[in-house]
Amino acid sequence: METVVKARFESAGLGMAAVGILAACLGGCQDGKLSMPTAWPTTAPHGEVGAQPVPAPINLLLPKAVRIHPFTGTRTFDQAGGVKGIDVRIEALDAYGDPTKAFGQFHFALHQFVVGNPDPKGKRIATWEENLLEPNKNLLHWDSITRTYEFKLQWYHPIPVGNKFVLAVSFTSPFSERKFAEHVFVSGQ
Numbered sequence: 001m002e003t004v005v006k007a008r009f010e011s012a013g014l015g016m017a018a019v020g021i022l023a024a025c026l027g028g029c030q031d032g033k034l035s036m037p038t039a040w041p042t043t044a045p046h047g048e049v050g051a052q053p054v055p056a057p058i059n060l061l062l063p064k065a066v067r068i069h070p071f072t073g074t075r076t077f078d079q080a081g082g083v084k085g086i087d088v089r090i091e092a093l094d095a096y097g098d099p100t101k102a103f104g105q106f107h108f109a110l111h112q113f114v115v116g117n118p119d120p121k122g123k124r125i126a127t128w129e130e131n132l133l134e135p136n137k138n139l140l141h142w143d144s145i146t147r148t149y150e151f152k153l154q155w156y157h158p159i160p161v162g163n164k165f166v167l168a169v170s171f172t173s174p175f176s177e178r179k180f181a182e183h184v185f186v187s188g189q
Contacts, residue, residue, distance in 0.1 A: 052174045063092035063102045068183035089148040099147035104173025106130045113164035161188035
């Protein structure tokens with residue numbers, strides 16, 4: 001019985017390998033040789049956001065929304081002390097609402113908080129850009145435990161503890177539409 005089961009698994013494994021090779025060749029063979037792209041494209045054609053079509057069902061795994069995670073807040077990044085930046089955690093959510101990887105560019109803007117206004121964003125204080133199109137840089141910011149991207153946004157001016165701020169993030173990618181998120185937080189908390 002054990003031999004029969006083992007033979008079936010080996011046979012199934014060989015069949016799956018053959019199907020994988022056939023699919024790879026159909027998708028990337030030219031003149032009988034397998035060709036794979038050496039790197040992800042770094043820009044969309046003509047600089048357009050969402051210009052590169054992604055076939056179904058793979059498109060369901062692309063970010064459909066970004067969320068600033070509640071772990072986001074001001075932090076001290078050096079031994080001198082004092083609040084020196086913002087530790088930002090970003091969740092990219094796919095069509096199922098699950099955390100997913102996001103290949104694209106993140107733009108962060110820190111704003112003063114305006115009390116009693118429907119749009120609490122006041123004067124812009126600082127901005128940061130992070131390009132995560134390259135797989136190695138993308139992996140550098142990925143935290144597999146929380147399934148979020150982590151960015152340590154340095155700011156060399158003192159951030160007063162106890163003040164409210166608005167952090168706005170936009171995500172652009174050649175593979176999806178632009179995404180936005182905002183988060184109000186109190187420095188030092």
